Amino acid sequence: MSKRIITIIVLICTATTLLWAIGLIVTIQDQFFYEASSIKQPKTTTSNIQKNNGLSIAALGDSLTRGTGDETGKGYVGYVVDELKKRTNQPVQFINLSIKGQRSPQLINQLKQKEVQRQLKEADIILMTIGGNDLFRGGETLRDLSHTQIEKEKKEFVEQLHTIFRLIRTANSNAPVFYVALYNPFNDLDNGKETSAVVRSWNYAASEVAAQYKSIICVPTYDLFELQVNDYLYTDKFHPNKEGYKRIGERVASLITLTKGEK
CATH class of the missing domain: 1.20.5 (Single alpha-helices involved in coiled-coils or other helix-helix interfaces)
Structure with a gap:
């Protein structure tokens, strides 16, 4: 040759x-742990129903609310919408304001935008995920399970979560807010017990914050992934797959009670 x-x-x-x-x-x-490069208004996903006509849902947060990992593109928000459509004769519209990789300080900045505040004001239901990127920090948590460092970051997250809920309530004082708590995608690894303890601690802290605000519900998801976690994860072993999102969506929808006027 x-x-x-x-x-x-x-x-x-x-x-x-x-x-x-x-x-x-x-x-x-x-x-996998996508870093949000901007807090500008993202492209939104809405149904083609005119505003103020039917049930309106606004979704906030990170890649979990964006639906990353669901090959159908629906994510848990899509499954919530599907379930609600079965329970109402009214049209259901939704807008997805979430941004991949978003952490709580970035969500705070986003919530200060006038257009986001307007969208929230018109919402009948608000869905939200935040905190996974704050906790797992691009995988750094797996390498450093320092109790002191994690407690410091949890304290900061709690303070930021208070600010997030206050901003939401300023924009919309009545719509129920469903904050989707964290699951542990790493509970089958060698340090699974340690990371699970951390996730449960963060979830407890978040639920205590939510309890201080009117109609803000902290939705548990830890148990949905605790057994056979890999059956419900995408190939990146972090985000849920279609079945994982479906389980989250069904859990959230089961907690939503439609009033007489919304049915």
Whole structure:
């Protein structure tokens, strides 16, 4: 085989490897602990129903509310909408304001935007996830389970969660808010007991915050993933898959009570 042919083969292999590596990096960045690069208004997802006509849902938060990992694109919000459509003759519209990778300080900034406040004001129901990126910090929590550090970050998160709930209540004083609590995607790893204890502690703290506000419900999800966790996770082993989101959506929908005028 001539040196020229060998050189061409080497160049092709190198280029293929480089393209594969770039694709892998992009996939991980988009699907696994994606960092929010902006707090600007994201593209929203709504039904084609006119506003103020039917049941209106606003969704806030991070990639879990965005539905990352669900190949159908519905996420738990979509399953909530499906369940509510079965229980009402009115049209159901929703707007998804969530941003992948968002942490609580970024959500606070987003909630201060006038357009977001307007959308929340018109909502009959508000759905929200936040805290997973604050806690897991791009996977750093798995490498550093320092009690002191985690308690410090939990304290900060609690303070930020208070601010989030106050801002929501300022925009809309009546709509029930369903805050979806954390599950532990890592409970089958060697340090699963430790990470599970941390998640339960954060969930308890969040539920105590929610209890201080009118009609803000902390929705538990830890138990939905505690057994056979990998059956309900996407290939990134962090976000839920279709079945995982379906379980969350059904849990949230089961807690929503429609008033006589909404049926």
